[in-house]
Amino acid sequence: MQVIRRTSYWSQLPSGIHDLLTRNITRGLCWPSWRPSAANVQLSHAGLCATQQRALTIKQLDYRRDDRERVVILGSGWAGYTIARQLNPKKYQAVVVSPRSYFVFTPLLASTSVGTLEHRLALEPVRSKRSNVDYFQGWADGVDFKNKTVTIEEAVADPKQGLAPTGDRHEGETKIERERERVEEAKKGKLFDLSYDKLIITVGCYSQTFGTPGVKEHSFFLKDIGDARKIRNRLLTCFEAAALPTTSDEMRKHLLNFAVVGGGPTGIEFSAELHDIIKEDLAKIYPELIPFHEITVYDVADKVLPMFDEKLARYAVQTFSREGISIKTKHHVQELRTGLPGESVAKEDIKDEHACYTLKIKEEGEIGAGMVVWSTGLMMNPFVARALRQVPELPKTGIECLTSGAGEIKSVQWAVKKDLKTGSVVTDDRLRVKLEAEGEGKSKPQAILKDVYALGDCAILEGTSYPATAQVASQKAEWLAKRLNRGDLDQSRFTWKNLGVMAYIGNWNALFQGGNGGNISGRAAWVLWRGAYLTKSVSLRNKILIPVYWFINWAFGRDISRF
């Protein structure tokens, strides 16, 4: 509290003095030390606080708000992180709430999972000296549209931090149990409310496992940075375990059998990167183990890379086949468990990390595998499914009816409109959340919830079939940030500009399919692929480090230390 008072006092200083105070805070050179004399401390802290308050109690958040509107952004992915950085800090107080304290540059995840790049090169912390974004680490738990508040469940100590979520955190709890838990959590200080003027929902999706037994527990996903680290570790563990003199040849085959489930760009790019590290590095370090290894991509569909046109997809399949990666389409995974194939019960030594897994495929039976990487698409976020359902009470002025008969609207029970197929939140072409009257019937009354926006993988623009990709999410975020900054939301409508799709397919080859149909494949597409991601990577720090690591790992090989 004392800090606030100091701040309030010092923030009224003329800006010249402010500048002088803050300019003093040069790194490691002339910043007065922390506790020499009281006066010094107050000066330097005041200088800091006045300009750079970012870790705040909610009271402090309110204090710093001035005349600005508070925009609460739920999520720190492509949509949330982009919009938070681009909102004008003079006009809006941007507050990000997300269980992840960083943004993941997802196109580089596959590279970091084998060490072609280091994990941190794909990350940008939400808190930063250079941004004006406030941040709380937590999950959104509920929204009160009438009072314009969000309930946050803090997630600093979440043990699953950094891993792809695959299921509801509160799965299995009844509504009454959850309510009781909420009361408990609020008492413990784990739940708190945050008010907003505008709410931007960018909570993304979870990984889809189709309820396949054992997949949630035993497979490796590739959605967050913790997943990438787990994969890198497991891959090297498999090789090290296979190198033990006591490991049988049969077990070697199991340990070095890597299965990738899902033939979309993520699955294909990961297989390609996996092939690269094995061929370029592990083959030189464990040459005798190479004959035991196998990479297989499974998909239920009859082809992989469905978003690419026939010719490019065929090129990818041919490249894979030449490199010895099997692609098995029309294959169905039925189960994943620990232990050896053929054993009726899973071995008790589940903790034995170098024991293998068994994958049950409908078409092939049981197969031993060292690692199963799962990438079969998206599942709706439980927050969207649960919290954004009925809207019991609406704000007085925060709704815009789209249907005639405004009189009857008041008696209507509104619900957030969802896409029937995916469960995504439906928005209008200004990315505002749509409401729909509950009940049956074709021409239900519809409305727009003002000041509540949804974008990214959890939302869909009504009447379009824009894919759930980073490109769509970031274009929406840039568009919305610009509209809010300019205040011209009413005068514009969002349309997506397809810039094309890319995929790395291994051995310095890639695919590129332009938005207007131009196709490139092979080495040229690879150059384009690297160039595009280097240009798009966010911070200057990473723009420098990424090519450094590309060079270092090309020259010296990937680092295989495992810890």
Next chain:
Amino acid sequence: MQVIRRTSYWSQLPSGIHDLLTRNITRGLCWPSWRPSAANVQLSHAGLCATQQRALTIKQLDYRRDDRERVVILGSGWAGYTIARQLNPKKYQAVVVSPRSYFVFTPLLASTSVGTLEHRLALEPVRSKRSNVDYFQGWADGVDFKNKTVTIEEAVADPKQGLAPTGDRHEGETKIERERERVEEAKKGKLFDLSYDKLIITVGCYSQTFGTPGVKEHSFFLKDIGDARKIRNRLLTCFEAAALPTTSDEMRKHLLNFAVVGGGPTGIEFSAELHDIIKEDLAKIYPELIPFHEITVYDVADKVLPMFDEKLARYAVQTFSREGISIKTKHHVQELRTGLPGESVAKEDIKDEHACYTLKIKEEGEIGAGMVVWSTGLMMNPFVARALRQVPELPKTGIECLTSGAGEIKSVQWAVKKDLKTGSVVTDDRLRVKLEAEGEGKSKPQAILKDVYALGDCAILEGTSYPATAQVASQKAEWLAKRLNRGDLDQSRFTWKNLGVMAYIGNWNALFQGGNGGNISGRAAWVLWRGAYLTKSVSLRNKILIPVYWFINWAFGRDISRF
């Protein structure tokens, strides 16, 4: 097995063809793919295997041995890693056995624990394309000096991998229980024997906790790379948890109170690095939390940095005091537990990572702390204490008696000679392990165990008081490697050349005390400190990356992403 046959066949090819085959393996350019036709595969694999066999069954190890002596090196620290790399591969087959698959460049550990450098920059993998070293991931469990074999317990799946060991893995087991377990493990393939011609024991030491309750369980060590990663994560967790609106000011003080126990170079350097990240980075990201933070170094002795002379140690203390780091000498830690100070029982939510710890100090009572870093010195390795004790049977020709009366020697029960104070293995000045007759008496018969060497922190050269430092370990390793390579062990004796001591004390200041007494402190010593460690870092890869990161983190700040 098929692989071996292939190898044996192809290794008899004329060397020109070998060269041709191996030269083909240019990275990602013209290596024939893996499984196109049987002939191709055999060719390329044979080429690889013949030149680069490194992942081997023991049979394979024997096969590759040719006329070379096998040198088994237990441990991959300063002594073990150095000697493994320097042994002449034409003369010796070096086989490293260690639970860590990498070497840690320990002087940079404190830097990596706060992100001044990335973790991997302090690591060198034991397996490498550029070295001729064989490796098995395991703990040495016993030695049979008569039959010249070591029993290895594999450690690929060790869940404590990368963390400082603080106690015996088999603590609490009786001898009979352990024997039973060994039989079980051998059956499961977790135990195996490895024969040696020469054995080099460089197993190092464990972290000393003096049996202080709770320290093993709750404190953070700084001896291995996993420790550094844990510290980095915990530090950022403490700040993020303190930034939550629901965290009370009292809890903030606890969470941001960082205690360092032990005033040796490790404790001091860590405190300095911790101070740097807080001042240079966290103060800008969480300005309001800075008044709550505190760094305190505790030591039981009456001064810190005892290995430095009075003047330098005083300079360090003054620098710390100016920077606001407290040093509390003559303080005794009695207990460490989770939960708040004053609570009689530890809270049940131990898993709640952002709950604080309570440190009980004899002189101060209970203190809440966000993290306690423990660095109070070394404890003898249980392998040395247990496995290297009695020597029931000796090799026929592998012993050299030092005492007259060779006749009586045969009836003597030999034991490995240990230093009375530290428990280290005593060696002669050729680093060979000394034996001593068991029993009482002053002038006990003494002998030398030929072909068994001990160096590093687990050994002491008889009659010297060389410190347990990286410098002594690596000088011994270099000396021994040279002697073995030249075969002139009998003509030389090891003496340590004191090259001086260095310590980083924060804010771009360091201490340097030359071996001959020349002292430097402040910025000049810091330049020397960075220069020395850059020069000494092992691989070219890290020599390039370390300055890159020094620059990047100076220019952009340390990365605070937490996952």
